[in-house]
Amino acid sequence: MTKKQKLDHVLRHGPLPGETLFLPILMHFAARHGGVSYAEFCADHHARVAANLACLERFDLDCVTLMSDPYAETSAFGARIEYLPEAVPRCRDVLVRDASDIDALPMPDVFRSERCLDRLRGAERFQRELRGTVPVIGWVEGPLAEACDLADMTGMFTLLMMDPDASHRLLDHVLEFGKAFAAAQIEAGCDIIGIGDAACSQVDEETYRTFVRDRHVELIEHIHSRGGIVKFHVCGNTTHLLPSFAGLGFDLIDLDWPVGIEDARAALGPDVLVTGNIDPVEVLERPADGVYDACRALVDGHRAERYALAGGCEIGVNTPPDNLLAMLRAARSHAA
Amino acid sequence: MDDLIARISHCIEFGKIDRASPYPPDMKGEDGADELTREALDAGIAPDRLLNEAFVPGMERVGRKFSERRIFVPQMLMSAKAMDAAMRHLKPYFQSGAVRRKGTFVIGTVAGDLHDIGKNLVAMMVEGSGWEVVDLGVDVAPSRFVEAVRAHPECRAVGLSAMLTTTMTGMAAVVEALRAEVPGCRVLVGGAPVNEEFRAMIGADFTSRDPQGAVAYLESIAA
Structure with missing residues (x-):
């Protein structure tokens, strides 16, 4: 079976006999491992694809990804992004400072935005290199995350509380662009679209349900209608939102380390592929044997479910490669 | 006077900044931390009493609710804004030394x-x-x-x-x-x-x- 067939098998039929999928999130780590700067990794698909392919080979990953910094969409909306050699890029502009800025926001053209176009080129390149054998993950910012990128988090959270109507207008606007960007990535060759909406973990369930949940449903349905698989990613402790995540319709969910996999399974049911969720700080700091033991416990606990081993969030750039190999060994530890 | 102190504390806890603020919806149109603090000072309530009996307990309740995950970041931000609005009235007393900080x-x-x-x-x-x-x-x-x-x-x-x-x-x-x-x-x-x-x-x-x-x-x- 190819890696893509393996993923399809898990999603459609359940766990693979003798193997757990290995789906860690690698960005800055991948750049370092691939010998490119993080600035190149974020801004240039050649570097991102090459770095992912290097990690695919060394760590036997079960996917490759176009995920990088969160500013592809923000850049398309007109913000200036500063790329630093070895740090997360910086957004230099807050485009939404008050409600009046929302109506002035452009609706960008995916195919005329340098960053968005670069991601599409990356999807095409992955497909040329891998010929459909490895799942390719594209990425969109979820509506609340993108609104926070445009208004900054403090500004957006204040807007949610003070001006619900303006908040809805902004969230609708970014949702439309997110849908277009997701569709374009599927067209370009992405099998999976990750929806990253980290800001949601910082809001209460009522606020999530009032402002975000229906938009998540709409985005997920849109991706499915275009033939894409949906991976849902909200960093942080989302335990309080699990009841609201039930029924969203995503195919995979990344769980961060504070969330109990059992709690998620109870809320989401058996059909969702759960990935996670060792603390990336443990992967960074523990000796390889300790990482193996912790991951082995996860694998042993969940191998009978739709489950993939991963960090709770991104694997840190300074993580020793041996520790990632220890994770891999744990994922493959019950191979026949 | 005790009622005024309790109302200020309540405004801080629930993020009611001033009369114009639409948040929280159930306090729309009411005076907020800004107006009530001014009123309290004008009524002769000592600024250190406001700090210790209104601001500090209000923020303690906010912190406790956040720790217990009963409120989240947006609600805390609103409480912070309400506290800022109230605290502005106390600045002159801090500067004059009439009210002392803990450090x-x-x-x-x-x-x-x-x-x-x-x-x-x-x-x-x-x-x-x-x-x-x-x-x-x-x-x-x-x-x-x-x-x-x-x-x-x-x-x-x-x-x-x-x-x-x-x-x-x-x-x-x-x-x-x-x-x-x-x-x-x-x-x-x-x-x-x-x-x-x-x-x-x-x-x-x-x-x-x-x-x-x-x-x-x-x-x-x-x-």
Whole structure:
């Protein structure tokens, strides 16, 4: 079976006999491992694809990804992004400072935005290199995350509380662009679209349900209608939102380390592929044997479910490669 | 008068800034922390009584609810804004010395890191508990922390924030610089990737998963 067939098998039929999928999130780590700067990794698909392919080979990953910094969409909306050699890029502009800025926001053209176009080129390149054998993950910012990128988090959270109507207008606007960007990535060759909406973990369930949940449903349905698989990613402790995540319709969910996999399974049911969720700080700091033991416990606990081993969030750039190999060994530890 | 103090405390707890603020919806059109604090001072309520009986208890309830995950960041931000609106009326009394703070707390997000929400939450909780807060912002070099402590001789503690595994390592350099230049100053560290093991490794004094922990620690050193 190819890696893509393996993923399809898990999603459609359940766990693979003798193997757990290995789906860690690698960005800055991948750049370092691939010998490119993080600035190149974020801004240039050649570097991102090459770095992912290097990690695919060394760590036997079960996917490759176009995920990088969160500013592809923000850049398309007109913000200036500063790329630093070895740090997360910086957004230099807050485009939404008050409600009046929302109506002035452009609706960008995916195919005329340098960053968005670069991601599409990356999807095409992955497909040329891998010929459909490895799942390719594209990425969109979820509506609340993108609104926070445009208004900054403090500004957006204040807007949610003070001006619900303006908040809805902004969230609708970014949702439309997110849908277009997701569709374009599927067209370009992405099998999976990750929806990253980290800001949601910082809001209460009522606020999530009032402002975000229906938009998540709409985005997920849109991706499915275009033939894409949906991976849902909200960093942080989302335990309080699990009841609201039930029924969203995503195919995979990344769980961060504070969330109990059992709690998620109870809320989401058996059909969702759960990935996670060792603390990336443990992967960074523990000796390889300790990482193996912790991951082995996860694998042993969940191998009978739709489950993939991963960090709770991104694997840190300074993580020793041996520790990632220890994770891999744990994922493959019950191979026949 | 007690009723006025209770109402101010309630406004801070529930994030009612002023009469014009539409939040929270069930207090729309009512006076907020801004108007009520002015009214209290005009009525002769002592500013230190307002601080200790309205502001501090209000923020304590906010911190407790946040720790218990009964409120989240947006609600805390609104409480912070309400407290700011009330605190503005007390500034002249702080400057004149009529009301005294528990001490000065310098806080910032370490070099290379631009995340500010966690830092802001800690800053506002600490300010609400009666400390003067010197907020250095984000992407702060070790030397700036040292300079800020030197510029505020009454500073008793410094808070360092980091949200990334890549930037939290920068906390070690700040701790080292502070230990060398201002040895009596306590150092608190926090942020998503920071744990007790890391705190011990870099030689900081305290870490906590939530802002309320920082407030309690500062309370212990102020006593």
